[in-house]
Amino acid sequence: MGSLPPSRPRFSQLPEAAPNPKTRISLRRFAGHVAHEEHLSHVRIVHLTDQHFGRVTPHLVQQSAIDLTNAQEPDLVVITGDFVCHSQAYLDELQQCLALLNAPAIGVLGNHDHWSGAQAVRKALHRAGVLVLDNANTVITLRRQQLQVVGLDDAYTGHADAEKATKGLRHDLPTIGLSHIAEEADHLWECGVPLVFSGHTHAGQVTLARMHEVLLGRIIGHKYVHGLYGSRQRAPAASSKGAVYVGAGIGAAVVPLRLGERAQREVAVFELGATAGAPWEHHAEQPALKGRAPSERTKARRRKQLERKKRKHEAAE
Ligand SMILES: [Fe+2]
Numbered sequence: 001m002g003s004l005p006p007s008r009p010r011f012s013q014l015p016e017a018a019p020n021p022k023t024r025i026s027l028r029r030f031a032g033h034v035a036h037e038e039h040l041s042h043v044r045i046v047h048l049t050d051q052h053f054g055r056v057t058p059h060l061v062q063q064s065a066i067d068l069t070n071a072q073e074p075d076l077v078v079i080t081g082d083f084v085c086h087s088q089a090y091l092d093e094l095q096q097c098l099a100l101l102n103a104p105a106i107g108v109l110g111n112h113d114h115w116s117g118a119q120a121v122r123k124a125l126h127r128a129g130v131l132v133l134d135n136a137n138t139v140i141t142l143r144r145q146q147l148q149v150v151g152l153d154d155a156y157t158g159h160a161d162a163e164k165a166t167k168g169l170r171h172d173l174p175t176i177g178l179s180h181i182a183e184e185a186d187h188l189w190e191c192g193v194p195l196v197f198s199g200h201t202h203a204g205q206v207t208l209a210r211m212h213e214v215l216l217g218r219i220i221g222h223k224y225v226h227g228l229y230g231s232r233q234r235a236p237a238a239s240s241k242g243a244v245y246v247g248a249g250i251g252a253a254v255v256p257l258r259l260g261e262r263a264q265r266e267v268a269v270f271e272l273g274a275t276a277g278a279p280w281e282h283h284a285e286q287p288a289l290k291g292r293a294p295s296e297r298t299k300a301r302r303r304k305q306l307e308r309k310k311r312k313h314e315a316a317e
Helices: 034-039 059-071 091-098 111-128 182-190 208-219 296-316
Strands: 025-031 043-048 076-079 105-107 130-132 136-142 145-152 175-179 195-198 227-230 243-246 265-272
Touching: 025 059, 043 059, 059 091, 059 265, 076 145, 076 175, 091 111, 105 145, 111 130, 111 296, 145 182, 175 182, 182 195, 182 227, 182 243
Parallel strands: 025 265, 043 076, 076 105, 105 130, 145 175, 175 195, 195 243
Antiparallel strands: 043 265, 136 145, 227 243
8 A cells, every 4th residue: 555645634533513503414424344444544435325306305405415525525425326306307406516526426326216217317427427336336546545336226126236236346355335225235245345335214214212213124124224234343253244334315305304313414424444433433333123125016016116107207208
């Protein structure tokens, strides 16, 4: 590893976010996986998810999320889908906001992007300078260090292909994964991706009295609802084959209501190379909920839902 570029604020010395009372975006900080600690020195990643550019999420919130992201001086921004809400009407706003990021950005699509027209969303992201990984992987150089990024397309709408996404993966490089649906991390861990970023749940949007775990865990069947799950250690100390981070997201698709500390809009910062368990981490790894994989009937219903929405958008064009 060569000498690093001149200093910027150490991760743990960065000021805490001064939350704008109008936007209330939380800043949550974590270290990476032990596999990153072995290869990387202070590579800072900001994770954004579920921005849902559209009528429900005010422009001020979107702009504040970008400002807070840039204030972290990230080396890379990763965005795990649901860029839009229900239509293509806000693609210009999406493009203009993401073009303001002051670091390279890599993303994967979510179910709302597929429902609203995946190709149009991809084009807007391309114009904004965001690299979209559709079941693919790439290697980037950050602060003179190589990082491999695996991007899984959306599993909710049946587009995820972990085998394709990890084809040709190098096992000598530090790696992270992106997947809108967090439960896909189980497959990615098996393929050698130790830390996966995801979204989709919006942390349940109401986390008072752990309501989000009841609704999203027991009723909907998610194993991973919000925050950090799994293990960032290697076997035999590890309790699972990897870790997954589920972001609370920035926007909303239906109502913007968010109640409870965990439910707040969120910018998450991961310092790859830092030691897991430091006191500045927002929380420790949580055990997975029991969860329940979607049945064949549910998958068929989701396929029909996708076709219906696609037809609606084609008819509107
Ligand atoms: Fe979403």
